[in-house]
Amino acid sequence: MSYFYERFGDRVRRARTACGMNQQVLGEAVGLNRTSISNIEKGRQRVALHMLYEFAAALRVEPEELLPTPGDQSDILDAVPEDARSWAQDVLANAEEEDRG
Template sequence: MAKTADILENFGQRVRSLRTAKGLSQEDFAHECQLDRTYMGGIERGERNVALRNIERIANALGISIAELMKGL
């Protein structure tokens, strides 16, 4: 059976992809989300199990719904 990527890694890759598509640095994006830059880095590396409130902040900063943020995970 092939190993699938972890949900945290998938989420982090999705956030990074959407952030870079908007042309935002990690630091600027973290500021938009009202989150610490190092915490955002941990999210993007799949090291953090993100709280629902922070998922909402990330989606809002990207200008998309939570459902859209989670699409394909």
């Protein structure tokens, strides 16, 4: 279950940063404090179902965009600079191949 909330929090964070919004502003928009937003984004705090709609409205996205899907995971390569991603993908693919072989 914690995986679900970690992915939800990750999607909230991505949507928030895409809007150029900070945690304080998002918190005010949904009736929570900045600390709660931080905890939600880290998957440490669960939210009531009705809050999905509050977050979606504040972030100007459809509620479904905030919900994790089966197999949903954050992309480990998000932290890798764009010009090094193909190299990093090759390294990861080779490592996975060695694990299977």
